[in-house]
Amino acid sequence: MTPQTMNAVLSDRLFEIKKRHADAFSWLDGQQAAMVDQVIAWSKINSGSGNLDGLRRMGETLEDAFAKTGADCTLLPLSPVRMISLKGEDQSLELGPCRLFSIRPQAPRRILLTGHIDTVFAADHPFQTPRWLDDQTLNGPGVADMKGGLIVMLHALLAVERSGAWEDFDFSDFGWDVLISADEEIGSLGSAAYLAERAAFARIGLTYEPALADGTLAGARKGSGNFSFVVRGRAAHAGREFALGRNAVVMMAELITQLDALNGQRSGVTINPAVIAGGAAPNIVPDSAVLRFNVRVESDADAQWVREGLMAISKDIGAREGFQVSLHGDFNRPPKPIGPRNQALFDIVSACGEAMDIGISYRATGGCCEGNNLAAANLPNVDTLGVRGGDIHSADEYVLVESFAERARLSALIIFGFAHGAFDDLLIGEGA
Numbered sequence: 322m323t324p325q326t327m328n329a330v331l332s333d334r335l336f337e338i339k340k341r342h343a344d345a346f347s348w349l350d351g352q353q354a355a356m357v358d359q360v361i362a363w364s365k366i367n368s369g370s371g372n373l374d375g376l377r378r379m380g381e382t383l384e385d386a387f388a389k390t391g392a393d394c395t396l397l398p399l400s401p402v403r404m405i406s407l408k409g410e411d412q413s414l415e416l417g418p419c420r421l422f423s424i425r426p427q428a429p430r431r432i433l434l435t436g437h438i439d440t441v442f443a444a445d446h447p448f449q450t451p452r453w454l455d456d457q458t459l460n461g462p463g464v465a466d467m468k469g470g471l472i473v474m475l476h477a478l479l480a481v482e483r484s485g486a487w488e489d490f491d492f493s494d495f496g497w498d499v500l501i502s503a504d505e506e507i508g509s510l511g512s513a514a515y516l517a518e519r520a521a522f523a524r525i526g527l528t529y530e531p532a533l534a535d536g537t538l539a540g541a542r543k544g545s546g547n548f549s550f551v552v553r554g555r556a557a558h559a560g561r562e563f564a565l566g567r568n569a570v571v572m573m574a575e576l577i578t579q580l581d582a583l584n585g586q587r588s589g590v591t592i593n594p595a596v597i598a599g600g601a602a603p604n605i606v607p608d609s610a611v612l613r614f615n616v617r618v619e620s621d622a623d624a625q626w627v628r629e630g631l632m633a634i635s636k637d638i639g640a641r642e643g644f645q646v647s648l649h650g651d652f653n654r655p656p657k658p659i660g661p662r663n664q665a666l667f668d669i670v671s672a673c674g675e676a677m678d679i680g681i682s683y684r685a686t687g688g689c690c691e692g693n694n695l696a697a698a699n700l701p702n703v704d705t706l707g708v709r710g711g712d713i714h715s716a717d718e719y720v721l722v723e724s725f726a727e728r729a730r731l732s733a734l735i736i737f738g739f740a741h742g743a744f745d746d747l748l749i750g751e752g753a
Contacts, residue, residue: 327747328672334743335676335734342737345480349729356472356725357459359386363468364451364461368503369443376417376503379438383420383471383501390478392422392499399504399511405649407598409551409611416511417503421519424482428496432739433523433700434478435516435691436471436707437505441714448716457722464720470529470707473725474499477732481740495740498522502691508547508653509694516694524748525666525739526695526702527732531710533684534721538705540667540683541659542693543589543617544624546652548631550576552599552638553645556608566606567643570599573610576646579634580614587626589619591687616652617687624652654693657704662749666701669744673734679727701748706732 339346368379384394397419406412417439440463442448451461463469478497500519502512509516520526532538552573557566577594584592592614599610618624631648639646659667667683674681692704709724738744 331669331672331743331747332676334741335673335738338737338741338743339676339734342484342733345484345733345737346730348483349476349480349733350726352476352729353726356476356729357722359472360459360464360469360720360725361451361461363472364464365449367442367444367449368438368440368463369446370439370441370504370507371414372444373415373417375444376438380417380420380501380503383438386475387422387499390422390424390475390482392424393426395421395423397421397515402510405549405551405611405613407596407611409553409609419503419512419515420501421515422499422501423496425493425496426498428494430495430739431523432497432736433519433526433695434474434497434499434529435501435526435695436467436474436499436529437502437691438468438471439503439506440466440468441506454719458719459722460717460719462718465531465708465710465718466713467529467531467707469710469720469725470531471501473707473728473732474527474529476725476729477736480729480733481736484737490741492740497736505691508545509691510653513653513694516691517698520695520698520700523700526692526700526704527706527735528690528692528695528702528704529707530690530692530705531707531713531720532705532724532728534709534711536680536682536709536724538670538681538683538703539686539688539690539692541685542657542689542704543619543687544652544656544693545654545689546616546618546624546627546650548614548616548648548650550580550612550614550635551647551649552576552610554608554610555606555643557606559604559606563606567608568606569610569644570607572638572641572644573597573599573612576634576638577612579637580631583627583630587623590623590627591617592627617689618652619656620658621655623656654689655697657689657693657696663696663701665747665749666703669738669747670703670706670735673738674731677727677731677734679731706735
């Protein structure tokens, strides 16, 4: 089939599916106000990645909501992960559990949908309450990233499962799994294994990070790693024995200068020194300093280049008399390039958007998400199917509320199309 013929055939198939499930799409339009009310309520529940009580409350709220789909829920506990504290000490970080919702778990043809309940806003962060900026723009923690996206996902699945067309079509070979994590905003350190495990059972993945405000979706994504440097020096009285001290903060400043100098040396690599701590009092030569930083890369070769650069810096600073340096962390999300299998899925989603009168375009981004993990597990996926919004990870985060029903209709059409087998001859098989 030529691309033109393929597009025409897919367009005809989607037209028939839209007509067959017209009641489901009409129902979604009628849920617009309820979805907005729901995101306001969910936004008021603080679920910062480290707020275990808030994550529990948000998780239980999610269980109640997804119970309406008829799915079974399995709680998947995560083991604590090790992190370096701002005192330079190795510490254990407790994680909230993942939740797996499944429909027709024995069905061989499956979609994996993923999302997260955690936000970047801790329980003591001043940004806790949603508010209207105008009649179409809602500002609030998680309204876009990604409680709004979870609501889009939920309602698309509700529309599919409640559709009257199930009565005259055998969907027994089609099922879906929803994996919801509580550690995405800190790199999916615990949930990565479950993402890879569930990806093996699916043919396509759908993830509900927000689209850009204009509806643009993420294409290729960079990989990401979180690291820490710890510098140890020697404490001394700042007046009486200054010369005996070894100032870890000063040495860390030199280390950061070397680290920042790696920026610009290799295209696509960015290094962001972000959090620094050290010292105890102004009259004490500080004996320790800690730096947390993030690295973004476009390829595995980039990642290895960065590792070698970090080790060279560590060796140089650590060779100074009276100082010790330790490096912690690694890359936790691999890059997500767009190969033929993922491009085929992108084209299908674009066709679904056209059928819904929604313009779909893609743009490479330095951001990363669970879509990186799914791609690394060889699962083609589209990872920005949530609401349209912006200014995420800031107190200016907002959602354009008209996008709730709009994006739920888009996802419902994708799911219906897969369930009907409309994409089977268009999706590229394993190894392609």
